[in-house]
Amino acid sequence: xxxxxxxxxxxxxxxxxxxxxxxxxxxxxxxxxxxxxxxxxxxxxxxxxxxxxxxxxxxxxxxxxxxxxxxxx
Numbered sequence: 001x002x003x004x005x006x007x008x009x010x011x012x013x014x015x016x017x018x019x020x021x022x023x024x025x026x027x028x029x030x031x032x033x034x035x036x037x038x039x040x041x042x043x044x045x046x047x048x049x050x051x052x053x054x055x056x057x058x059x060x061x062x063x064x065x066x067x068x069x070x071x072x073x
Contacts, residue, residue, distance in 0.1 A: 006025040041058035
């Protein structure tokens with residue numbers, strides 16, 4: 001298997017990394033992961049640790065968190 005090329009920067013993506021399904025090189029992949037993490041919302045449900053929620057679900061999850069815990073509908 002030959003090395004693939006990163007579509008963002010043009011660097012080589014190692015064959016082992018491409019075999020795992022990654023299409024970006026390590027550096028571009030890290031930047032994409034950081035951007036994705038910035039979009040997450042951290043909420044702390046009652047008697048639980050902090051949990052990460054995507055922006056799509058965060059509004060619904062925040063509405064359901066109350067002092068008794070669980071989703072309230």
